[in-house]
Amino acid sequence: MPVRHILKMGDPRLLRVAAPVTAFDTDALHLLVTDLLDTMAAANGAGLAAPQIGVDLQVVIFGSGAPNPRYPRAPIVPQTVLCNPVITPLDAEEQMDWEGCLSVPGLRGVVPRWQRIRYTGFDPYGDAIDRTVEGFHARVVQHECDHLIGKLYPMRVRDFTQFGFTEVLFPGLDAAQDD
Numbered sequence: 001m002p003v004r005h006i007l008k009m010g011d012p013r014l015l016r017v018a019a020p021v022t023a024f025d026t027d028a029l030h031l032l033v034t035d036l037l038d039t040m041a042a043a044n045g046a047g048l049a050a051p052q053i054g055v056d057l058q059v060v061i062f063g064s065g066a067p068n069p070r071y072p073r074a075p076i077v078p079q080t081v082l083c084n085p086v087i088t089p090l091d092a093e094e095q096m097d098w099e100g101c102l103s104v105p106g107l108r109g110v111v112p113r114w115q116r117i118r119y120t121g122f123d124p125y126g127d128a129i130d131r132t133v134e135g136f137h138a139r140v141v142q143h144e145c146d147h148l149i150g151k152l153y154p155m156r157v158r159d160f161t162q163f164g165f166t167e168v169l170f171p172g173l174d175a176a177q178d179d
């Protein structure tokens with residue numbers, strides 16, 4: 001299955017509010033999910049949203065069930081395909097941490113996210129997903145779902161002294177990881 005081109009920040013297609021999935025368990029939806037999974041794997045991404053490959057639908061994928069070479073110290077997040085997600089913060093606590101994005105290559109920034117969330121939605125077969133999570137898992141879900149409302153993480157950076165090029169901020173990081 002093809003590895004798709006990932007749109008970069010500046011492309012207006014990344015700024016759209018995506019349309020909900022209305023038909024589940026279709027060939028078209030399964031092909032989209034396969035392309036997302038292949039594209040994320042090829043880029044060593046922690047997650048990917050359909051708008052990042054130019055598809056205007058509320059579909060995100062994240063997690064791998066295994067350590068991510070781009071975030072080697074991050075907790076393991078189960079591989080998930082989530083359609084039509086709804087996020088509810090469970091309390092007012094925020095956490096600040098570094099994020100990158102395959103649509104913003106070469107940069108990292110510190111972004112506030114809810115520490116504890118419940119998220120609901122559907123898998124590609126139309127079966128309900130309902131999870132309560134925290135920390136890195138919650139951060140990844142919030143980052144990916146932001147792509148469905150036209151938000152890229154730099155739009156959430158509050159302190160631009162904590163935003164810059166990965167190779168400068170983290171010179172020890174594997175230089176082959178271009179994001």
Ligand code: NI
Pocket residue numbers: 100101102103143144147
């Ligand atoms: Ni992203």
